[in-house]
Amino acid sequence: MTGWEASADLVVVGSGVAGLTAAIAAQELGVRVLVVTKAGIADGSTGWAQGGVAVVLPDDLGARTPEDSVAAHVADTMTAAAGLAEQAATAAILADGPAAVRGLFASGARFDLASDGTWARTREGGHRAFRVVHAGGDATGAEVERALVEAAGKASVPVLERHLVTSVLTDAVGRVAGLAVSDGSGRPGVVSAPAVLLATGGLGQLYSVTSNPEQATGDGIGLALRAGARVADLEFVQFHPTALHTGATGRAPLITEAMRGEGAVLVDTAGELVMAGVHPLGDLAPRDVVSGRIVRRLAELSAEHVLLDATHLDRDHFVRRFPTVYASCRAAGIDPVIEPIPVAPAAHFSCGGVVTTVDGRTDVVGLYAAGEVARTGLHGANRLASNSLLEGLVVGERVARAVHADLPALSLRSYVADDRDVFGVAVDKLRTTMSRYVGIGRDATGLATAVDALGQSTVDGDAGMTLTARAIVTAALARTESRGCHLRTDYPGSSESWRHSLEFVMDPAGFVVPAENRLLEGVG
Template identity: 50%
Template sequence: MSDVPGVATLAPSVVAALPLPAAGREEVTDVVVVGSGAAGLMTAVALAEAGRAVTVVTKGELGAGSTPWAQGGLAAVLGDDDAAELHVQDTLVAGAGLCDETAVRTLVAEAPRAIAELQDLGARLDLAADGRPALTREGGHSRDRIVHAGGDASGAEVTRTLAAALRARGIAVLEHTVALDALRAADGRVAGLRVARIADGGALVDVADLRARAVVLATGGYGQVFTATTNPAGATGDGLALALRAGAEVADVELVQFHPTALWTGAGASGQQPLVSEAVRGEGAVLVDADGNRIMAGAHPLADLAPRDVVSATIAAHLRATGADHVFLDARHLGAAFLERRFPGIAQACRDAGLDLTGAPVPVVPAAHYACGGVLADLDGRTGVPGLFAVGEIACTGVQGANRLASNSITEGLVAARRCAELLATDLPPLADAVPPAEDGDVVDPAARSLITAVTTRHAGVLRDAEGLAGLARTLAAVDRSAAPLDLAAVEATALHTVATLLASAALARPESRGCHRRLDAPGARPEWQVRLVHRLDRTGHVRTSTVPVQTGAGERVVA
């Protein structure tokens, strides 16, 4: 059992069923892909190439997820001085003991193929003089292995490439459509989705059942559970909450990576914040305080290129000690011409905020960036629920461990998407009859969203402690629910409440500091906690949590 007082008897409650509107029509397809970031787009393209009928459901416009905001690039071993073993070890070190080494080795081995496939689809990567992809370095990497495009527009180019490939293949796309809940067969397998189109004002209309032989979730992360994040507005954890309600297990939800260098735009800034890519530090920029003293010197052997968890925690500790609102990133010595050529988007974002990347240090602060945990799945996307698959940031495959290595995210999304598509091309389950879902349930009042994000930010940010986390759990448990009609605001508020509840419970249950999870009251890592915290929903809507050792996957023990 956990040695955190009260955790053994604490079984937090989340919404177990939504008040679903009745479906007015039904469609049948082979596979429904939810989400249109890199992982979702690549899954759909690869499935279509294999002859499968695919429908893509996306909450915004096609490609409007987190991927187009990615600046740095994609990690792959392509340099003459690099080796697969070096990439593996860099990933394992960054992951702080919670990586699945087999999954990491698969990712590293298949990453170069993913880059080549992007190029085959028409991606315009930045090239070196010899015509090969140009490579740069980011935090935690021992070699230059980051492929990039448009200087600092790598994610946008990946999105453009894959969206064009999807359109060229005539794949059905339902934009501005939200996935409400999974349809289930009598034996529990997922047999499709109930979806609704989002009308003006967030009303849900044109409700439909999409019956399918498989559902692939590629809905990204849940950065919007914090008041300030680099994630776009749609990153509210809808897919994770849907998977939990469908019977899937989720893991490592407490392991949220905070990017060290979001642009500081003023006290009280909220919503999506501009990102200053780690690649700027990879090219030689340094973090300094208001007096020009370096923040990372002596904090880690890699200094400003330490893994992200180390840099964010060092900045957070500095801010806590000094009372400052932010630190600074100094790139002036790199020269204006180089910065404008290599990082045109970042330089413009700074100008838009009234700052000059080329002429003065710019203010930066850590912000929620990436969910290392998610729906428990393997690199083929398989979850514990037949018919339900998860790829990309929503999935917890063990690749990212307790802290993602820079630029491994889009790489993982592409590799897992291709593997999932190859699996479903040859081993697609038969179409199952769906049991009519219960249409009674409850939702979290959308008015509670600001409270949920504020208290999660206050108590479960970069630095945490048991007292704050326990208070967070109590606040979340008291949030009002109702049987009000379902709209987009209610779907998102309910998902954010589910995510925050899991995060608080897991962070309280993990009495150590490891990777992204930093406890002020438990500053060191503990060997016995080299485990995953895995959550499932019981029939009463209570969350049950167990630990599963990373190395063996055996010896499960109940935490709550």
């Protein structure tokens, strides 16, 4: 491999909340860090998060509902996860939440205040308490991203912007040796490093309509699979119930769940309440429940959207509390103060990902993952609203400490070339296939069609996106039940026998296969 060269102790791939948190913390510990991002440093998915950070803060910040507790937050998370979250991992991550948010506040992030001067808090779907702190009304992600980018700048964290990572390099026995990277002009290079953190964000752009920015193409899943890591829970792609429906494809403006936390209700085009009698929490039921109900109602009415009625809010309050939503609606020609907002589910969050510990370690020596690309055991089959920013903050900090502890046993290594061919499918075809057959409401026939469509190589295909898409389809086809945000119309019920995660790896031929297959290699 020829071209430019660089080196570091830790290379962080991605500049969202998890990546920047890890990079800043690791550099403070004396680790030589380099951040690589395929867009600008502030262009990750974090900036688009609206709702807030779900965290039970101590009394001295005045932001805790008296009856709330970390144990209650854990219980709500486990309930939303439909039996697949891991109790120990969930408890560990959520318990570290207060310290992580304090650290973010110390870095310069500013949260909204209530009239009494304490941190304002709201409630979102699946939460039984008002524990979601927010910033800029409905622009929490933007404030978190701003604070971290500013902190990274002050700490002089080196960043390679607009550089594309093409593969994780490994040595002859599969240990991390660095990254293969191309710069903005396509010139290839190598970054040598004994430790790599994948913090690449989500995969919403595998679908035709998503809340995710254009960079969210599932890169980290493909990179991890090719490096030999396990992935799990990929069948659980969460669709946000309320994206602004305009009829267009691509990124759809999100209509934050916090609006329903402040009294907005879902109404169908026939004038009926969408969630009436469906769930004890009504419009604030977990996202998989609300999205599933909306999709079924749309099918019954042959409609393209339902309506979110927030007309009970006066204009001043709406503009102050939900400025991002208000601006998106007005740009689409909708006045949300006097008319309901047309909404429909959109691909939003990957609950699964690269299998890691709560410290971000994978089973590949020197490879770590954090944020949406990782599967820590927190989200299970359905993510509880606003747990994602918290996870990024907590696990990002944990990864920094883990890398610092692991470095004495790691060293720069010579890499070997990966000569496996991974074909690609044209992006438009991939997105159409995923939206039609691997969205909400899947069945064996449609998933088999998706397998065939994703198996057809094209010269203009995207190999990374295709590998990730194939992994999702493989997992969705294997789980013959409905659970969380994985809804199978041919298997509508949940089964106790399926109350476990499905893990997959990439085999030597480039196919995504169950992880237990790897354990059988060489046997006999």
